[in-house]
Amino acid sequence: MKLYEYQAMSLFKEYGIPVPLFEVIDSPRDAESSAEEIGLPVVLKAQVLVGGRGKAGGIKVAHSLGEVKSLASTMLMSEIRGELVKRLVVAEAVEVERELYLSATLEKYGGNYLFMASPEGGVDIEEVAKGSPEKIVMLEVDPLVGIREYHMRAIARRLDIPPTSLPDLMNILKGLFTIFKSYNCELAEINPLALTNKGNLIALDAKVIIDDNALRVYPHISRLEVEEVSGIEGEARRHGFSYVEMDGDIGIIGNGAGLTMTTMDLIKFYGGRPANFLDIGGGADAERVYKATSLLLKHHAVKVLFVNVLGGITRCDEVAKGLVRAMKESGAGKRLVVRLVGTREEEGRAILTSNGYEYFSSMDEAAKKAIELSKMG
Ligand code: GDP
Ligand code: MN
Numbered sequence: 001m002k003l004y005e006y007q008a009m010s011l012f013k014e015y016g017i018p019v020p021l022f023e024v025i026d027s028p029r030d031a032e033s034s035a036e037e038i039g040l041p042v043v044l045k046a047q048v049l050v051g052g053r054g055k056a057g058g059i060k061v062a063h064s065l066g067e068v069k070s071l072a073s074t075m076l077m078s079e080i081r082g083e084l085v086k087r088l089v090v091a092e093a094v095e096v097e098r099e100l101y102l103s104a105t106l107e108k109y110g111g112n113y114l115f116m117a118s119p120e121g122g123v124d125i126e127e128v129a130k131g132s133p134e135k136i137v138m139l140e141v142d143p144l145v146g147i148r149e150y151h152m153r154a155i156a157r158r159l160d161i162p163p164t165s166l167p168d169l170m171n172i173l174k175g176l177f178t179i180f181k182s183y184n185c186e187l188a189e190i191n192p193l194a195l196t197n198k199g200n201l202i203a204l205d206a207k208v209i210i211d212d213n214a215l216r217v218y219p220h221i222s223r224l225e226v227e228e229v230s231g232i233e234g235e236a237r238r239h240g241f242s243y244v245e246m247d248g249d250i251g252i253i254g255n256g257a258g259l260t261m262t263t264m265d266l267i268k269f270y271g272g273r274p275a276n277f278l279d280i281g282g283g284a285d286a287e288r289v290y291k292a293t294s295l296l297l298k299h300h301a302v303k304v305l306f307v308n309v310l311g312g313i314t315r316c317d318e319v320a321k322g323l324v325r326a327m328k329e330s331g332a333g334k335r336l337v338v339r340l341v342g343t344r345e346e347e348g349r350a351i352l353t354s355n356g357y358e359y360f361s362s363m364d365e366a367a368k369k370a371i372e373l374s375k376m377g
Pocket of ligand 2: 122191192205
């Protein structure tokens with residue numbers, strides 16, 4: 001999971017990496033008051049997960065409060081490379097003498113951390129690697145040993161920073177190492193790391209990617225995650241459902257990852273387009289099915305809801321009850337196709353048919369029906 005810049009910046013701050021004064025806002029009025037607090041000029045930064053914001057108009061400098069307000073209102077709710085901008089960071093504008101690059105990633109084979117540094121920051125490191133690879137220093141760091149002084153001196157040499165900036169650099173590297181290790185990162189990157197004319201080092205940008213498999217282990221990371229994932233996906237996660245959105249018009253519910261995936265493949269196989277899918281897991285009762293179905297129906301693109309459930313510990317009657325209730329409340333204008341077999345199948349079927357819903361025991365028949373309905377006006 002990639003963190004937003006403001007989340008990564010907060011981590012940096014917490015671990016002693018200097019960052020500009022900043023605040024996160026979601027309205028032009030808040031942008032103005034933040035700018036007033038921070039002091040002009042400020043930099044407005046679109047909070048999106050896509051890279052290269054600067055080039056796409058996602059980074060602007062404002063010199064007056066009027067400018068802050070007008071820039072904030074154009075930037076908020078605009079799109080940066082297809083991603084909606086819901087929040088901005090208002091940050092103290094830093095006077096930059098040189099832009100440097102610093103990052104930690106995983107070394108592919110040995111299980112070590114790989115620290116990279118380059119005096120050419122602010123640009124893509126891949127570009128530097130192609131054009132002038134000699135400018136990049138790469139150092140392997142054993143996670144059990146930690147980052148040592150000789151590593152740090154080697155990095156300082158390559159960055160060509162004044163000796164007075166060395167203590168700053170050491171703190172930054174130690175912070176980066178600790179973040180990388182304690183958050184199971186795949187990447188922790190500072191690009192650019194600004195060197196000011198006073199010789200101070202400040203992280204102007206922050207990119208942190210956490211291994212998804214580590215998220216559940218740490219409650220403080222899960223908290224970041226919930227904050228980050230918004231909308232239906234965030235709600236689904238908070239309820240413990242796995243939910244994925246696509247760009248079609250058929251909503252899919254299954255029980256168990258295998259069946260849910262198979263259901264999606266089947267829809268695609270017969271020429272349909274999934275809008276989203278959700279796995280209700282094993283043993284879901286009516287309440288949980290209701291919750292799941294309501295969530296799925298919230299996605300505006302869903303025209304047909306296709307439910308494929310194999311009742312084992314999951315009871316078909318419970319599934320049917322949950323489905324009927326959710327459809328009544330939030331299924332206006334949407335169609336429901338159900339394939340339901342297994343435990344309490346008869347009872348489940350009776351609930352569905354008495355409420356006027358189509359019911360199938362063949363998965364293929366059901367899938368074809370769902371697709372047919374999705375293609376009707
Ligand atoms: P990115 O385009 O998503 O990588 O966004 P960055 O946060 O890295 O900003 C892009 C560029 O904007 C940086 O490389 C800097 O050149 C510039 N920039 C960002 N913040 C500041 C600032 O406070 N002062 C100055 N002078 N430049 C900044
Ligand atoms: Mn950057």
